Amino acid sequence: MSVNDTITIQVQDAVDAIAAREAVHTVFLAACGGSFAMLGPAKYVLDHESADTAAHHLNAREFTHRAPKSLGKGSVVIAASHSGTTPETVDAAAYGRDHGALVIAITNDGESPLAQNADHVVTYVHGPDIDLHDSSEGVLYRVVFGYLAAREGNTAGKNIDASLSALNGTLKKTRDDNAGAADTWAAAHKKHELVYTMASGSNFHEAYAFSICLLQEMQWVHSAAIHAGEYFHGPFEITDKDVPFIVLAGIGETRPLDTRAIDFVAKYSDDVVVLDADEMELTGVDESLRGYLAVIIFGKWLRLYADALADYRGHPLSVRRYMWRMEY
Amino acid sequence: MSVNDTITIQVQDAVDAIAAREAVHTVFLAACGGSFAMLGPAKYVLDHESADTAAHHLNAREFTHRAPKSLGKGSVVIAASHSGTTPETVDAAAYGRDHGALVIAITNDGESPLAQNADHVVTYVHGPDIDLHDSSEGVLYRVVFGYLAAREGNTAGKNIDASLSALNGTLKKTRDDNAGAADTWAAAHKKHELVYTMASGSNFHEAYAFSICLLQEMQWVHSAAIHAGEYFHGPFEITDKDVPFIVLAGIGETRPLDTRAIDFVAKYSDDVVVLDADEMELTGVDESLRGYLAVIIFGKWLRLYADALADYRGHPLSVRRYMWRMEY
Numbered sequence: 001m002s003v004n005d006t007i008t009i010q011v012q013d014a015v016d017a018i019a020a021r022e023a024v025h026t027v028f029l030a031a032c033g034g035s036f037a038m039l040g041p042a043k044y045v046l047d048h049e050s051a052d053t054a055a056h057h058l059n060a061r062e063f064t065h066r067a068p069k070s071l072g073k074g075s076v077v078i079a080a081s082h083s084g085t086t087p088e089t090v091d092a093a094a095y096g097r098d099h100g101a102l103v104i105a106i107t108n109d110g111e112s113p114l115a116q117n118a119d120h121v122v123t124y125v126h127g128p129d130i131d132l133h134d135s136s137e138g139v140l141y142r143v144v145f146g147y148l149a150a151r152e153g154n155t156a157g158k159n160i161d162a163s164l165s166a167l168n169g170t171l172k173k174t175r176d177d178n179a180g181a182a183d184t185w186a187a188a189h190k191k192h193e194l195v196y197t198m199a200s201g202s203n204f205h206e207a208y209a210f211s212i213c214l215l216q217e218m219q220w221v222h223s224a225a226i227h228a229g230e231y232f233h234g235p236f237e238i239t240d241k242d243v244p245f246i247v248l249a250g251i252g253e254t255r256p257l258d259t260r261a262i263d264f265v266a267k268y269s270d271d272v273v274v275l276d277a278d279e280m281e282l283t284g285v286d287e288s289l290r291g292y293l294a295v296i297i298f299g300k301w302l303r304l305y306a307d308a309l310a311d312y313r314g315h316p317l318s319v320r321r322y323m324w325r326m327e328y
Numbered sequence: 329m330s331v332n333d334t335i336t337i338q339v340q341d342a343v344d345a346i347a348a349r350e351a352v353h354t355v356f357l358a359a360c361g362g363s364f365a366m367l368g369p370a371k372y373v374l375d376h377e378s379a380d381t382a383a384h385h386l387n388a389r390e391f392t393h394r395a396p397k398s399l400g401k402g403s404v405v406i407a408a409s410h411s412g413t414t415p416e417t418v419d420a421a422a423y424g425r426d427h428g429a430l431v432i433a434i435t436n437d438g439e440s441p442l443a444q445n446a447d448h449v450v451t452y453v454h455g456p457d458i459d460l461h462d463s464s465e466g467v468l469y470r471v472v473f474g475y476l477a478a479r480e481g482n483t484a485g486k487n488i489d490a491s492l493s494a495l496n497g498t499l500k501k502t503r504d505d506n507a508g509a510a511d512t513w514a515a516a517h518k519k520h521e522l523v524y525t526m527a528s529g530s531n532f533h534e535a536y537a538f539s540i541c542l543l544q545e546m547q548w549v550h551s552a553a554i555h556a557g558e559y560f561h562g563p564f565e566i567t568d569k570d571v572p573f574i575v576l577a578g579i580g581e582t583r584p585l586d587t588r589a590i591d592f593v594a595k596y597s598d599d600v601v602v603l604d605a606d607e608m609e610l611t612g613v614d615e616s617l618r619g620y621l622a623v624i625i626f627g628k629w630l631r632l633y634a635d636a637l638a639d640y641r642g643h644p645l646s647v648r649r650y651m652w653r654m655e656y
Binding site: 033320 | 581
């Protein structure tokens with residue numbers, strides 16, 4: 001059995017378990033940092049597609065301390081951690097089980113503590129050249145759209161498998177077309193101490209991940225992810241000719257928020273990069289899923305910028321000063 | 329009839345209307361910028377206190393474009409705007425009504441477009457020396473705890489009125505005790521180009537408001553609000569001796585997140601201010617409400633820092649370069 005088949009069975013088992021529950025009212029998406037960001041689009045999909053399920057997206061420690069009263073037998077907890085060892089996320093899984101929820105772990109390591117504290121485990125493959133169908137984002141969407149189909153007869157994700165597979169071609173073309181621009185940007189920004197990101201909707205947390213993981217954590221560059229709808233209600237006042245922004249223009253329902261923000265920021269800053277999902281070659285991706293799936297390509301597209309920046313700064317993305325090096 | 333009585337009747341009418349609904353499953357908290365931040369604690373309270381209501385806290389434009397499928401007759405929309413003219417928030421109210429939701433406007437202007445697009449209006453008083461019982465945050469909590477009592481028999485807020493009134497004394501003492509420290513901090517930071525804030529739980533969005541409204545918007549100082557639980561999963565890597573942080577230590581369920589972050593940041597940065605709710609004099613505030621209500625004092629406590637910073641920078645908080653000055 002290939003890895004692929006293993007994952008497919010894991011996804012199906014998780015969806016079957018959700019379908020078998022007497023009732024599901026709430027979904028808690030709990031994780032930390034990059035995995036927390038990865039779960040963000042699932043709330044967007046559930047908000048937009050489900051009349052019966054309330055999705056809550058919370059940092060894992062915030063989740064266990066906030067202690068949501070609606071957590072119980074009618075809940076699904078989706079907890080994600082790459083290594084499966086993040087203590088807060090392992091605790092979130094255990095906390096969910098203690099409260100009677102169905103707990104699904106999404107992790108790279110099916111034998112990890114997180115996996116052991118979950119009712120069902122969905123693993124994923126990881127690396128620069130994987131099949132996106134079996135990536136962390138891919139398996140998350142497969143579980144979520146499987147859930148919507150199984151419990152609510154929602155067919156929005158009926159072509160999710162083929163659409164995720166088609167993204168492999170999108171990714172190749174995106175990389176080919178944009179490596180040069182990323183390199184140029186990185187060369188020009190190797191001494192910049194601050195870079196803002198901006199996005200909305202299902203893409204917001206990809207901007208957040210780039211800000212907190214790639215820039216703050218891995219490059220020690222100051223950053224904040226600005227919500228494109230919030231931009232005009234405060235943050236836009238820090239816009240100036242020399243303030244750098246990387247803005248994601250989505251192709252889902254919230255695109256008008258992005259384009260409005262881009263029109264403004266590009267007028268008052270001379271240092272704006274726009275990554276526009278409208279430029280993605282999405283042949284084979286279901287029309288109705290494109291807005292949701294663009295975030296997966298944005299993550300890899302942004303990675304071009306991070307890799308190039310790391311190179312010009314002589315600061316590999318793997319270097320940390322605190323993480324894994326001391327007690328905290 | 330005094331203003332006070334008018335507001336009390338408005339709150340009661342709103343709560344009565346919520347109670348009279350056949351069913352309420354979802355509450356959408358929709359606003360922009362500072363008003364968006366103001367609504368944040370209401371989601372925290374509803375998450376922690378209600379088994380039956382799912383609260384969603386969304387930027388007003390994100391709300392209308394995301395188009396949550398659970399919005400309907402079983403929904404309450406709470407939309408807030410100080411002037412009541414914020415176009416996105418007026419649209420959110422209209423959108424809620426169009427979908428059959430009960431729409432409650434929280435605004436300083438009971439005749440505003442927002443008020444006109446709502447089923448019920450709750451006004452509030454505004455200014456540096458108001459009765460906090462009738463502040464925007466006060467009326468929001470009165471509606472939320474009234475809702476919990478009316479629909480779910482939840483008595484957590486049975487002393488909300490007396491507790492809010494008691495906060496007036498807390499505020500006076502907080503100002504008296506901390507004006508000097510705020511002045512000292514502002515003098516030392518008048519040339520700083522970036523200040524981070526950090527918080528968790530019901531206080532997170534007060535840190536967010538300080539970052540996006542006071543620092544970015546009103547002082548053109550770069551900033552980001554870091555969630556204390558997320559800090560260790562990325563942002564903490566930008567901590568350094570000379571990187572300024574203002575951290576809120578709450579006294580609610582998520583306090584352990586705050587104190588862990590404070591222990592770390594204070595070790596690796598020499599430029600950390602901690603505002604600790606444990607130092608607030610809370611006589612007369614119900615023990616079980618203190619964790620929720622501290623955010624109201626935090627807002628005014630942070631304002632001391634903003635006022636002093638504005639003074640030392642010679643940049644009044646009222647000055648903008650884009651807001652209200654041009655098309656956007």
